Amino acid sequence: MKYFDHNRPDIHYSTGDQVIKRISINRSKLAMLYSNAMTVIKEMHPNYFIQDPTEQKIYQVHVSQLRSISSDRFDIEEEVKNLCDIIKCATDFIFDTESDIHSHIPALIQVLIVQEDQKLLLVLLIETTHLPDISSLRFREIQKLFQYLFRTGTNLYSWGSLEDELTRFQIYQLFSVPVPARIFNVQYIFTKWFNEYINKKSNDNNSNTTDNDDSVIINAPEIDSELFLPPIMMNHLKVINNELWSLQDAIAYIFYKHLLKRETLRSWYLPKNQITEFQPEILSIDRSDYP
Missing domain, CATH: 2.30.30.40 (SH3 Domains)
Structure with a gap:
């Protein structure tokens, strides 16, 4: 833009x-x-x-x-300051990161800014391989943005260890790990919750003489037959293999949807000579589009 x-x-x-x-x-x-x-x-x-x-x-x-x-300039400093004002008014943020599929260079930080009583969900995309010079005012403004994201009192949520993911991005000197914010590994929390839930449901069913349908119908590719296992059997496999639930499996068994991983497997990294300057992107998602 x-x-x-x-x-x-x-x-x-x-x-x-x-x-x-x-x-x-x-x-x-x-x-x-x-x-x-x-x-x-x-x-x-x-x-x-x-x-x-x-x-x-x-x-x-x-x-x-x-x-x-106008096509002649982009006021990045003003845009980042506006984002900082938004972030200072929020306390909950959902994180995900991506590396380039070929070089494995840490390349993208995605932040969903959760705001109460707002129809729009804001998603901030930071392409870390296209940052401005480390000595520039622009770079310092982006550092300040992360200071607000990671300040004491904020809650950061991720699927998997966010500490491990952020550590790989320290090479860009935007922030240092550990961060003061509270971090929640939703993958670990979900795995523990689902195991307790499915065991309780199984015990309830065993004490009830009425037959219960334990089938799951998922709109998924036929080759992924593992997704059609009954929830109790799928959870049992996770437990005996000491395996956490993947986001794809969790979405399948909770929402009956197949989540494609293909879109995240991209060539996120581009050589510097193909990018003229850092341009942050922010997406807006309408809450009314989702149940």
């Missing part, structure tokens, strides 16, 4: 202009994000009708909520 110029006096937009719409995240005027690019389809200054080309939705927006897209 390119920088949007908001210093022009007496801003007017014309039909066909590319703009972005401001999204207020909380009461702080500093903590604001912006939508993807939209097109002005009707002008009634100071109000404009804009259309989202992805969802084909039309919005009526006041001019104060719009910014034009």
Whole structure:
């Protein structure tokens, strides 16, 4: 996303202009994000009708909520400061990291920012192989972002050991491990909970003369036959092999969905000469799209 110029006096937009719409995240005027690019389809200054080309939705927006897209600069410092304001107002964060499939270089940190009473879930993507120079102001601002994420009193959740994952990223000097925040290994917590739950359910069924259907129907590839094992048998295999539940298996047995791993196996790392500068990405997920 390119920088949007908001210093022009007496801003007017014309039909066909590319703009972005401001999204207020909380009461702080500093903590604001912006939508993807939209097109002005009707002008009634100071109000404009804009259309989202992805969802084909039309919005009526006041001019104060719009910014034009410029191709000549990107104010990374302002964007990171806005993100810091959002992070300071939150205490729960879900982490995941990825390494390049070929070189195994730590390449991507994903952070879901959990906010209460907000319709949008924000996901921050940090491509660590494209960071600015370590002596630059931009780099220090990104370091500050991690200081807020890892501050005392925040809760960090991950599937697996987040300490181990973060340790691999210390080479970028964004933070040091251990961090002051509380860390929760959801994989370990889930494995312990599911074993207790399935044993209790089994005992309840044994004391009940009514037949209980213990089958699981999952929309998964036929070659992955292990996913069709009854929950008690699957859990027994995990226990005797001293194996934690994978996220794919957990999703299958709790939500009856097959989670593809293919999308995470990517060439996340690109040579420096293919990237001109660091550009943070932040995604917004609408809570209403999920049960």
